[in-house]
Each structure stands twice: as structure tokens, then as C-alpha cells.
Amino acid sequence: MNREAIVIALAVALGGVLAATPIPAGAQEDDARERQERFQLFTNCALVVPDVNLQLDGDHGVSELTEERLQRAIDSRLRAARLYESPDPTLRRTTDWTIVYASVHVVAVAFHVQFEHRKLLRDPMTSETGTAGTWDRSVTGTHGGDGEYIVGPVTRFLDEFLDEYLRVNEAACTTRQREG
Known part of the structure; x- marks a missing residue:
């Protein structure tokens, strides 16, 4: 050889x-x-539209818990991360966005928080859009009349989402911040 x-x-x-x-x-x-x-979580660093739903049933006895309070807590963290996009479609700056959905349901002394990342999906054949939940966290507990027992998990889940979202989209977010 x-x-x-x-x-x-x-x-x-x-x-x-x-x-x-x-x-x-x-x-x-x-x-x-x-x-x-x-x-x-990968969205090429798309901006995030917050969607908040609060249901207070019967005599819940929770002080200072409003949808506006939950919305402000979520909006401020998204703005700090430079990922906020308006829930109002007429005010959106881009067509490339994703959703975080926070649903809070309070019944008497109990509550349930569902927090979800929803990706926007587009059908290339029909151009129709829809969403699909791809990341979620939830908790059920009692609130003792204090709204912080409910707001706390919402902000904790959002912080966890932002940490993971920014890590997975790091290169795309770095590029977007340089360009923007």
C-alpha cells in the first residue's frame, strides 16, 4: 500500500x-x-405583547388586586427588558411579536395563576394566524386577603420567562438592540 x-x-x-x-x-x-x-422560546427576539385576564368570583376578600395592577407589573418588566409591545393592535410597531398570557382566577380564599408564552403562528398557505402555548407555569394557593400573594407568582413567572427567553434569543436580541 x-x-x-x-x-x-x-x-x-x-x-x-x-x-x-x-x-x-x-x-x-x-x-x-x-x-x-x-x-x-425562540422567536428571533420578537417583542412581547402582554395579555392579562383577572377573574374575581364572589366574596374574594383580596385587597388592592386589579387587572391594571397586574398589567402594570408585567408591562414594566417587559419595558425594562426592551421587549414590550402594545396589546392594542393599532399601536404595534412590528408584525413580529409573541404573547405572554397571565390568567388569574380568585374564588373566596383560593387563587390560581396560569402564566403562558404563546407563539404567533402563520399558515403560509392561507396567511391565517393563530397562537400556540409553548411554555407555561402555574400555581394554586390561598391569598389570606393580601393581593401580594397573587401578584408575587405572576411576577416570579414573568422573571423566569424573561431569563429563559433572553438566554435562548440572546444572539438575536443583541443584534436587534444594536440595530434599534
Whole structure:
């Protein structure tokens, strides 16, 4: 065998060994987690439209809890992250946006908070749009008459969402901030 044939044979053999070598489980898990996070949260750093829904049923006894208070808490954090987009379609600056949905339901001394990231989906064939929830958090508890027991989880979930959203969209957000 000449030298060139030996090098080719070694390269083929090394490629075969590498192809047959299993990827460590940790690396496979990291890859799967990264793919899941990108599916859930990657939007190319789209601006975020807040959507808040508060239901107060019966004699809930919660002081100082209003939809406006929840909206302000969410809006201020989105603005601080430079991701806020208006819920009013006539005021939107872009067609590239995503949604965070906060639903709070209070019945007597109990409450339930559902927090969700909803991606905007466009059908290329019909140009119709819709949304799909891709990331969510929820909690059920009692409030003791104090609205902070309810606002707290909403802001905690939003902070968690923003941390993960900005991490997954980091390169796109850096580019958008440089351009904007």
C-alpha cells in the first residue's frame, strides 16, 4: 500500500470509530433540552405583547388586586427588558411579536395563576394566524386577603420567562438592540 492509501484507510477507520462511538448521555440530554427550549422560546427576539385576564368570583376578600395592577407589573418588566409591545393592535410597531398570557382566577380564599408564552403562528398557505402555548407555569394557593400573594407568582413567572427567553434569543436580541 502506498502512503496515500494508508492515510485514506486510517481516515475511514477513524471516521467509523467516531461514528460508532455513542454520545454520552449527558450530551444527548443537553442537546434535547436545547432543542426543546428553542422550540418553546425562540422567536428571533420578537417583542412581547402582554395579555392579562383577572377573574374575581364572589366574596374574594383580596385587597388592592386589579387587572391594571397586574398589567402594570408585567408591562414594566417587559419595558425594562426592551421587549414590550402594545396589546392594542393599532399601536404595534412590528408584525413580529409573541404573547405572554397571565390568567388569574380568585374564588373566596383560593387563587390560581396560569402564566403562558404563546407563539404567533402563520399558515403560509392561507396567511391565517393563530397562537400556540409553548411554555407555561402555574400555581394554586390561598391569598389570606393580601393581593401580594397573587401578584408575587405572576411576577416570579414573568422573571423566569424573561431569563429563559433572553438566554435562548440572546444572539438575536443583541443584534436587534444594536440595530434599534
